[in-house]
Amino acid sequence: MTDQTPVLRIQNIEKSYGDNKVLKGVSLELNRGGIKVIIGPSGGGKSTLLHCINFLVGLDEGRIYLNGKEIVHTRKRELTAYRQKVGMIFQDFNLFDHLNALHNVLIGPVRVKKIPKSEATERAVAELERVGLRDHMTKYPAELSGGQKQRVSIARALAMDPEVMLLDEPTSALDPELIGEVHEVIRDLALGGMTMLLVTHEVGFASSLADEIFFMEDGKIVEQGPPQKILFNAECDRTREFCSKIGRLHNNSS
Amino acid sequence: MLQGFIVISENLPYILGGISVTLTVVVGALVLGLSLGIVLSVAQVYGNRVVQRTVGVYVWFFRGIPLLVLLFLFYFGILANLQIDLSPFIVSIIVLGLISSAYQSQIIRGAILSLPEGQLKAARSIGMSDARAIVFVILPQAIRLSIPGWTNEYTIILKDSAVTYALGVTEILARSRHVAERTYQHFWIYILAGCIFLLLTYIGTKLFQILEEKVRTPGYTQ
Secondary structure, eight states, rough: OOOSSSSSSEEEEEEEEEEEEEEEEEEEEEEETEEEEOOOTTTSHHHHHHHHHHTTTSSSSEEEEEEEEETTTSHHHHHHHHHHEEEETTTTOOOOTSHHHHHHHHHIIIIIOOOOOHHHHHHHHHHHHTTOOGGTTTGGGGSOHHHHHHHHHHHHHHTTTEEEEEEEEETTSHHHHHHHHHHHHHHHHHHHHHHEEEEOHHHHHHHHOOOOEEEEEETTTEEEEEEHHHHHHSHHHHHHHHHHHHHHHHHHHO | HHHHHHHHHHHHHHHHHHHHHHHHHHHHHHHHHHHHHHHHHHHHSSSOOOHHHHHHHHHHHHSSSOOHHHHHEEEEEIIIIOOOOOOOHHHHHHHHHHHHHHHHHHHHHHHHOOOOOOOHHHHHHOOHHHHIIIIHHHHHHHHHHHHHHHHHHHHHHHHHGGGGGGTTTOOHHHHHHHHHHHHOOHHHHHHHHHHHHHHHHHHHHHHHHHHHHTTTTOOOOO
């Protein structure tokens, strides 16, 4: 394995719900330390794509490679090993509601990786500290704000030592005031060299982090390129129209 | 009336002795019903079509046949033919437990289905196998949600347990009947039996309430 091997390569993913084809052959590659952002209108298949990459939604067609090795998702052990390497952050957090923040982070290392509890606790505390929640470890999800919940979910993913993180609109369910704290955590991850694939509508944030932006609509990647090009100088009319609209929104609200 | 009180006071220890028999049958049936109910509910929610069908038939069978018929069928029919020698007491626990498992499986199934889909997705996303996700993420939540349903199930089994007197289990009703037929104080004796059941219902319901409060996840209002 050389450094040129993409950490994650997905090839020609297709997915239909009944007659509705939501993914029409999507391919992309993530290099180590790379940060790619997917933007595009709702219903364009962005979220489905991320769920497909983690096999949380079954794909109809396509192949997925981690470090050059194709993942055969029907082999249970291979699938769970793969998912440990690919962290997933959900739009609506999906914390385990019956566990406090610490145990949400702990459950993966203890129950999946079989790490001794004391060692895992040390690690979990460190991850919670990293996302700024050391003082909230004993709180339950219902006692945390949205921003805090999302940070716990990031800590939960990090505790599994992922090689890639998939973030599905991590801030779109949050109050505007709480977006900043989550962005800060993601930015720290980026600075730490984490490989990420991020779906977001926050174009300002996206352009400051991404080395490449994909514009996705109607189940396809319509255009891709560096942030400045996609956001301000896109070749495709539809990309330009979308970016100018959300750009205006972004400017007006900031 | 005085006669009634005299009979009651003379026979009270004997009748009250039936409480431990009744409660053993009820608790035994609840525990058996819970263990089987968990397995059945998981099978029905996550199993393939054949498994789901099988559970469906099981539930239909045990919910559809009257308790007394099942008691006679098992005790005089099946076990006698197979020449298996089990006491009426044990047979009662098993039959009530099997029936309860059918009802409890539906309580737990409802609780599982009420959980957000994201819980299983999140568990899978950190690399949990489905089996682990069910044990560590789904069931702990579903079982908490099932407690109000169990309270109901307890009161039903408690009352159903009286039917086991027909096999000769010496629970509260059977003992009351012995006394009533010997003393002809039917009215007072059955008032007493009714009161004992009411009291057991009250205490059991309270205990379930305390349990519900104890295992409640903080921050959740229910």
